[in-house]
Amino acid sequence: MLRFSKRVEYGLMALLELDASANGGYLPVKDIAERHEIPQDLLGKVMQALTRAGYVASTKGMHGGYRLVQPLERVTVGKVIESLEGPVYLTPCCDDSKSCRQQDHCNIRRPILRVQEHLLRYISQLTLAEFREGDPRPIEMNIGEQCV
Amino acid sequence: MLRFSKRVEYGLMALLELDASANGGYLPVKDIAERHEIPQDLLGKVMQALTRAGYVASTKGMHGGYRLVQPLERVTVGKVIESLEGPVYLTPCCDDSKSCRQQDHCNIRRPILRVQEHLLRYISQLTLAEFREGDPRPIEMNIGEQCV
């Protein structure tokens, strides 16, 4: 599976919404959830994680909510994924701490590691600024003639 | 989650193994499974799918098994994933047939589609030949100065 989880989707949506509606004030989860039809409680959890990750800040009480703490230029897709679903790796054995049955006689570990490095580099360079509506940039890297 | 499923892992391992041990003959699932400590029945299913996808061919009976039908140069990681776990998309709404609650007022659909296109292009250009042991190629695309 190469899918985004709902948590990640919701997180990205919320960050973009905060950016778009940012008037210096705080936007409550309720508003974001309603605008984008996201289950409110779930979005709450997501925002908590983004707070812990340092991308947004919150205040409680009336007129409370969340606000962006970093410009989207400094928020990468990779970091968002990481804060919402943990470290990214294509196979468990790519995570140093874990291993698999195949262990040594594995003929795909190294190439998969290399693919993963590519992937990681890509999503860690891709900022949410490039997700803004109307952003002209095509969100892709240069691809040589051959995929080497 | 951006993970490979076990099915995909096993499929890649088997294809590489067939390539490495190819002496024109057929290699039975049992052998591949034992060499790489893969559950035999599960690998059986995987091989069946790869057969239907046209990458390997099989014969039954004694001395039967599987053999590569296409050189690894013509087998891409993208296609292997597709044959083993269906179409690749980052979010359900990227699959035309499906939709999501957010539908219209979704602020991430387009950028995610663009990211997905990039990803698809990458894995559909990446061939298993580049997975061969000792392959010198670094398995990555050229990356410009900025991630555009």
Place this chain on the structure above:
DNA sequence: AAAAAGGGGACCAGATTGGTCCTATTTTCA
């Protein structure tokens, strides 16, 4: 006839995921 192999359906157990519920705490405001 027996053995070895693939084809494939049925099924199951554990993990993951998406989502809800509830309570506590903080802040604002009437």
Place this chain on the structure above:
DNA sequence: TGAAAATAGGACCAATCTGGTCCCCTTTTT
């Protein structure tokens, strides 16, 4: 001062996905 609105976060649940097993069938070789 008390109600309302908001975040913080633990507990939990239901549905789905995944990895894996089991069983039976057909084909091929010996």
